[in-house]
Amino acid sequence: MIPRHFEYHAPQTVPEAIALLQKYGDTAKLLAGGHSLLPMMKIRFAEPGHLVDLGKIADLRGIREKGKELRIGAMTTENDLIWSTLVQEKCPLLVEAARLIGDPQVRYKGTLGGDISHGDPGNDHPAIMLAIGASFVLAGSDGERVVAADDFFLGLYDTALAADEVLTEIRIPAMAKGTGWCYAKLKRKIGDFATAAAAVLLTMKGDTVKEASIALTNAGAMALKARAAEDSLRGKKLDDAAIAEAARLAMSICDPAEDLRGSVEYKTAMTGEMVHRALRTAHERAK
Amino acid sequence: MAASPDLSEREAALQGLGVSRLRKEDARFIRGQGTYIDDIKLPGMLFGAMVRSPYAHARIKSINKEKALAMPGVTAVLTADDLRPLGLHWMPTIGGDTQAVLADEKVCFQMQEVAMVIASDRYTAADAADAVEVEYEELQAIVDPHKAMDDDAPIIREDIADKDEVSHGPRTHPNHIFTWEAGDKDATDAVFDNAEVTVKEEILNPRVHPCPIETCGCVASFDKVTGKLTVNVTSQVPHLFRTVLAMLSGIPESKIRVISGDIGGGFGNKVPIYPGYVIAVVASIVTGLPIKWIESRIENISTTGFARDYHGIGELAADKNGRIKALRFFALADHGAFNSHVSATVLPAGLFSICTGSYDIPAAYCRVDAVYTNKAPGGVAYRCSLRVTEAVYLIERMIDVLAQKLGIDKAEIRRRNFIKEDMFPYTTSLGWTVDSGSYHNALDKVLKAVDYEGLLKEQAEKRANGELMGIGISTFTEIVGAGPTKICDILGIGLFDSCEIRVNPTGSAIARLGTMSQGQGHATTYAQIIATELGLPSEEIQIEEGDTDTAPYGAGTWGSRSTPVGGAAAALAARKIRAKAKTIAAHLLEVGEADLEWEIDRFKVKGNPEQSKTMKEIAMVAHTGNLPDGMQQGLDASEYYDPPNLTFPFGAYVCVVDIDRFTGETKVRRFYALDDCGTRINPMIIEGQIHGGLTEAFAVAFGQEIPFDENGNHLGNSLMDYFLPTSFETPHWETDETVTPSPHHPIGAKGVAESPHVGGIPCFSNAVVDAFSHLGVTHMDMPHSAYRVWQQCKALGIEKRDNA
């Protein structure tokens, strides 16, 4: 219940935060919403010597449009996303995902940036980011760089975020007109991580799939883009057989960890089922 | 002549028996002003934190306290060596066993208590607990109870290895606790040998845990000057706790005060006496300072009294019309490393022999073999009415199994076997005399309410379409209200209960009882009983429990015993007062007592109703000199009630489920619960108990378990994995009732709070199995998690979309 001792820092700007990360090296951890990190510290699975709280940095909040892009500050909370009319309009997939994360209190604190950069395969936003083709602004001592979601998730608790970098902003391209979307998540109860989940964007041209984007949560060491499944749909009619084949191809890249939620076999099968559900629902919404 | 409205006004003013009056205890809780154990702060108070074993079975080679003791703010680090000179390193359990207070040379379950750090505050205590260094030599652990009595099984309890008997009969193996049986084995076997039909199933009641939102804890405070020990504690059994403390510590009970204040849920989790309590007491005696110990959630789930872990085999013998001729139930009971759960001396398997259920079964035999394993101690807990959950689960599952084998409708087979109304009081072939029941009526009412025929039709259509829909029925009979002292005791102390009432001169009253609410609303319901008996408003009747300095001796609250035993004591104590009041009234009205009749709140002279005296008026007179010759002042009474029998609430439940064969998810579409608890004291409170018990049953049926690996390591002992449903998962409950009073209870009431749990679990399970029954499935073990149900779908080859 009680964390070990640590020092606490609350920088007012991003450069201050970066400087602290540089100063304290691997004894420092960034504190965003705190609902992944603090529980681990309370059962003493994580014992950082320094916490750098991003909560006072005004620049990291805010949701706005720039041109056709939606730009979301990394410290935007799940609750902010759910109630934002801009996000509801421009990226409803993000809202659907946020609603399936945690519980109301967790969503008041949990942040988009934190969920993305933690590197936990159980987190939901990485798959969403892959599905929508987002990119991330990373600020470090050498300045800013923009990294595509495709290049960001490297492995278990392993992302492209360097030790002295801060994820500051998430940039989301506009959704093509007539795109359907769905995040289908199977979980044991509210607040649980996904047993399996699939994020889908589907753009139709009449009966035919013009573009498909499928990404998987908790089906491997990190979020996975189901490219073969996507390829199998492009240019095809979205009938039972096509959906079944896409699900099968998505399942073929799964490598989930066995735990109390289920065996590898079950989780893999459920990934297929979530892909199925997400494709069907996205299709309905692609009007 | 008093007109009807006046009567109903006077009745309403009492807010007595049968009224859904609002609760008196709510005023503090809605303001956050309850006094729970962790709210208590005393001057100089120190904080205890436990050091626990990472291994399920190991020898302790060494304990190094140096680093911990060197930390500022640390007062002491207690181990078994510190308790040994006081003889307190072991303690008696309420199950008749002994349990290590702090591990004495070996540990027998993962997270067993090894040392307690005493420090200035909980933060320092946590750091110091981490700094205690313990060296272990790991031993092979027994996790599977089926292996506990193997010839080569490691001995878990070396402390009693040479004892042929601990407290419940002969032991055949060092890891054997007891074997208990009931019924006529030979007669039963004979019926099975000649039966037209027999069915047999292996049925598991998995290990689960009550998990109240408040964990266990205490503040122990020994006053060196007065020699008085005061223990504030989360205990459902404050008096028993005091008696055991006296036996342990040598301090006389007159100098021990146990106070249970507001308790944040018990459900049986707060009945046992835990090592943390005892060590806090010892630490307080040694330091002369108050010591607080509050466990964490993980400690709670991992080390305090779990529930169930009964590995059952159920057998029924019947004729081809489904009429049951004999029952044979067996259970292997995994008690963990110590037999610590509440057990009557002659009933170590609790009330398991109620397993004949609501049915007229001419021959029966049941046996329970209990064993030690390298897991936390416990077994009886969680709204189980003392193994009644296990028993009712077996019979309600087995009657469905029989119905399926014979192709008889699951409601119809129950009707054919019910104890009929004219058979009550009915003595079962296992020896219980069921006080009253009306089973056909309850079942019919429920089936009509849910349109059973319509559901069956819908199910047939859905099945033709490859969909899984299940209809579950549970017609259970409970046994609660322990109990008659000739068979019900704990460590020899009979399970009577008590009530003392004092009426004040101005007409209000205070009543103290030996039971202990943990949310059941006693401050309201007992006041309602007494209000109707005495004709005084329940609003002006103060109820107190839990302080052993003032409350009369009782066995506490568990097994739904408060209404059957405490409620009876309250009614009878009140009637003693009313009897005295009648004598006073006769004296005041100058008539004979035979000329008086009682009406709501007053005595009236027969034939001359203007001549009356209210209880309120009599209360004042009772404190004056105007009393009959030889009568003492005061208007009070106490009753120690030894119940003549237990009580038998019953119910009929129906559950409708829809199962997604692709994911294994179950949606509870409808749950209709009819309960009969006899006389209903407060319908609003009863409904609340039903909702709560059904929700806990839902949790057990669909997700709860305490899994271990083969070395006895916990695999899911936090709320990350232990399934507590949120408001979102929890179904909507429909409740209904019939009223069949208990003939032997002073107000005909039976108790109700555990019925929904006992009856709910088999109802959910029966629904899930019924969803697959057309495909030949006869039984599925709990929990019916999506994963496990999906595995059943896979075994049937129906889990894939292309196999519709």
Place this chain on the structure above:
Amino acid sequence: MANKHTVSFKLNGNDVDVVVEPRELLIHTLRERLATTGPHIGCETSHCGACTVDLDGMSVKSCTVLTVQCQDADVLTIEGLEQNGELHALQEGFMQEHGLQCGYCTPGMITRAYRLLQEIPNPSEEDIRYWMAGNLCRCTGYQNIVKAVQYAAEKLSPAQEVS
């Protein structure tokens, strides 16, 4: 030994100052230093919600907030709901609809419902079950809690329309 921080914030309308280590959890500061024992502790993994407070207009689990993060915060607990001897509609509702039994989850439950009714003034049963799913209860089975929140929503609604 970590450096101590002085943290000043508002608690139920009153200014408070505490001196704490960075690792001190808000729930402990409230309960141990500020005599505010309404919010309770039910777990250590941030699941049960018994510790829920209203912090800067958000429902937050105070066991998962460091006190040092609360400089200048505005904190409301169950103790702050009753105003001038008048119960909040939610407190009334929980009592009227029997939305509590042991009372342990109740402060967190009511405090969360308080914010819910600001988010959604007229919630359906489905809304309530979804938006209160961060508060666990073992006694009530939630059904009467739903009714209690709806009672309060109705009681508050004319006032909402006016403002």
